[in-house]
Amino acid sequence: xxxxxxxxxxxxxxxxLGLITVLAAxxxxxxxxxxxxxxxxxxxxxxxxxxxxxxxxxxxxRAYPSALADAHLDGAKDPWGRLYVYYNVDANGKGGARKDxxxxxxxxxxxxxxxxADGKTSSQITQKFSLDDVIRASNGKFxxxxxxx
Numbered sequence: 528x529x530x531x532x533x534x535x536x537x538x539x540x541x542x543x544l545g546l547i548t549v550l551a552a553x554x555x556x557x558x559x560x561x562x563x564x565x566x567x568x569x570x571x572x573x574x575x576x577x578x579x580x581x582x583x584x585x586x587x588x589r590a591y592p593s594a595l596a597d598a599h600l601d602g603a604k605d606p607w608g609r610l611y612v613y614y615n616v617d618a619n620g621k622g623g624a625r626k627d628x629x630x631x632x633x634x635x636x637x638x639x640x641x642x643x644a645d646g647k648t649s650s651q652i653t654q655k656f657s658l659d660d661v662i663r664a665s666n667g668k669f670x671x672x673x674x675x676x
Contacts, residue, residue: 549636563644563659570661571670577603577611578667580640591615591637605641605661612648613615614638625662628653631674633664643672652676 538607584598585591591597595613601607615626615637624632625640633652642648645661652662652673660673669676 531580536549539611546670551594566644567661567672569606570643571672573603573605574611574639574641574663575667575670578639580661580669581613581637581639585636589639591617598620607644607646608642609642612638612640612642623650625664626651627676634666639663640673 538559538576547606577598578593580600581591581598592613593615595601595611596602600611600613605611614625616632616634618638621632624634625638627633628651630651635665640648640663641661643657645659647656649657651657652660652664658672658674661671662673662676663670664676
């Protein structure tokens with residue numbers, strides 16, 4: 528008499544789990560990359576809006592704020608939950624400003640940026656840790672990934 532199978536064999540379960548693992552390994556990096564692109568665009572939009580608020584502060588006071596709090600932007604966080612970084616180039620000089628590959632400041636008025644998905648940065652935007660930073664450059668004419676500037 529033939530015995531009737533009531534469930535899955537160990538081999539069938541192992542093959543199914545292996546297939547799910549392979550599909551997840553392929554899909555997860557694509558999802559993370561897509562999510563970071565969306566968050567970077569959101570950060571660029573926020574930086575542009577914050578830049579407009581800082582320019583309005585300049586029009587009212589004829590000076591850029593010394594800190595984001597002066598323009599009522601203190602506590603502003605990027606999409607990754609980190610505070611935005613602000614540096615007043617106009618008042619503090621070029622020494623602490625973000626720089627391009629040729630070590631020229633990317634702004635002459637103020638720097639405003641997010642350290643990006645990895646949370647790491649360096650003063651030169653072409654360095655490895657800065658490529659995912661979302662920056663304001665060319666005195667507000669550019670807002671986006673440092674790697675795209």
